[in-house]
Amino acid sequence: MPTSMRAVELVRFGDADTAFATRELPVPEPGPGQVLVRVLATSVNPLDLQTRRGDYRDQVALPSVIGNDVSGVVVATGPGADDFRPGDEVWYLAPVFAGQGTYAEFHVVDQALAARKPARLSHVEAAGLALVGVTVWEALVERAGVRPGERVLVHGGAGGVGSAAVQLARALGAEVVTTARARDHAFVTGLGADTAIDFSAGDHVPRVRALGGVDVVLDTVGGDTLSRSPEVLADRGRVVSIVDTPEPQNLLAAWGVNATYHFLFVSPGRAKLEALGRLVDRGELRPVIGAVLPLADVARAHALLEGGSSGGRPRGKIAVAVHPEADGRSTPAP
Known part of the structure; x- marks a missing residue:
């Protein structure tokens, strides 16, 4: 040695x-x-x-x-x-x-x-x-408790965490919606995403709502994701964020859908x-x-x-x- x-x-x-x-x-x-x-x-x-x-x-x-x-x-x-x-x-x-x-x-x-x-x-x-594997396991299995047949929105599906999350959500039996640039749509659907939305082409919320909303949102991008999530959540939906967002977020709308928020620092x-x-x-x-x-x-x-x-x-x-x-x-x- x-x-x-x-x-x-x-x-x-x-x-x-x-x-x-x-x-x-x-x-x-x-x-x-x-x-x-x-x-x-x-x-x-x-x-x-x-x-x-x-x-x-x-x-x-x-x-x-x-x-x-x-x-x-x-x-x-x-x-x-x-x-x-x-x-x-x-x-x-x-x-x-x-x-x-x-x-x-x-x-x-x-x-x-x-x-x-x-x-x-x-x-x-x-x-x-x-690290990304343990992160998405904690997020989708231990925190969100994703169940077969639920719909999951993964923000940033072409990234390190997002690409693992798309695959895990699919393996858990969920329908997977993800945001990604248009050039990455074939890539994320190849990983198992059912629907890919180009976040650079406009507001993703109307597209997600047209699908009927989602049960779980995984935030890997930050910004206003926390405050916008209630707009796409079904009743008793769950949000898991792995992003430390210092900006204040208005979560008042979360009460209207009985949302649960989880903030994750991986262990x-x-x-x-x-x-x-x-x-x-x-x-x-x-x-x-x-x-x-x-x-x-x-x-x-x-x-x-x-x-x-x-x-x-x-x-x-x-x-x-x-x-x-x-x-x-x-x-x-x-």
């Missing part, structure tokens, strides 16, 4: 091109109930952008390694960590704002948060699904990953990877997610291949 590792640290809050530095850091040691994982792939999420900009500066002491998605190989176990052995392939969502993040060659995690990687996914694909867990893995195994859920960059290009990955000068934001997730073998679907034990 090496004693040092390559890692990308957040050294200052602000623009991506000045925020990061690649450094050599000590390889962490697993404590009781923990495993040390050689990170083969991670990914970039909107949470990372917010952290880099300084939205959570009270929770992040600089310099800091950020990032939360991992797919990799167990290389060592701490005392009492008996669920895995060196050589096991795992994927997981690391706790947010707790310890070292995942933009590094090695990472330590409590074994209870890790699950065995689905065999049909490469490490890049698994890393791209971990990791093995059971959720195992449930997602079963959907992957059945072919009902697949990661959507829009771009793959090496660890040294984390800053560029952030710029891509923000839709910078490189030509706009890719569909789905932006993954980071920490090791060259991350694109393979199986990796030999170290």
Whole structure:
């Protein structure tokens, strides 16, 4: 085992091109109930952008390694960590704002948060699904309680969270309506959406109401989504938002439809990953990877997610291949 590792640290809050530095850091040691994982792939999420900009500066002491998605190989176990052995392939969502993040060659995690990687996914694909998959599972299953035959509106169906949400809602037996640019309509219907609405071509509300409204709204875009949702909700409809919206929202109309609102900040867990893995195994859920960059290009990955000068934001997730073998679907034990 090496004693040092390559890692990308957040050294200052602000623009991506000045925020990061690649450094050599000590390889962490697993404590009781923990495993040390050689990170083969991670990914970039909107949470990372917010952290880099300084939205959570009270929770992040600089310099800091950020990032939360991992797919990799167990290389060592701490005392009492008996669920895995060196050589096991795992994927997981690391706790947010707790310890070292995942933009590094090695990472330590409590074994209870890790699950065995689905065999049909490469490490890049698994890393791209971990956070968004757990997010949509919490949103649609644990919070909204989506039932077969209900109608679900997913805002932003071509994005990282939205593309997973469209597939999960379909797997749950729901009729799926999503907003996406016209150029992405074939893409989102290919994921399982029954109806795609071009949000850039005008107000989506009349189109949704013409369908008869929806039982559940998943907000991945923010803006006035919370205040507009009662206009499309059926009675006792549910809204789940994963967006921290600081602007005041007028929710008076929500009383008229007995709406329930849920605000979600994702929490990791093995059971959720195992449930997602079963959907992957059945072919009902697949990661959507829009771009793959090496660890040294984390800053560029952030710029891509923000839709910078490189030509706009890719569909789905932006993954980071920490090791060259991350694109393979199986990796030999170290």
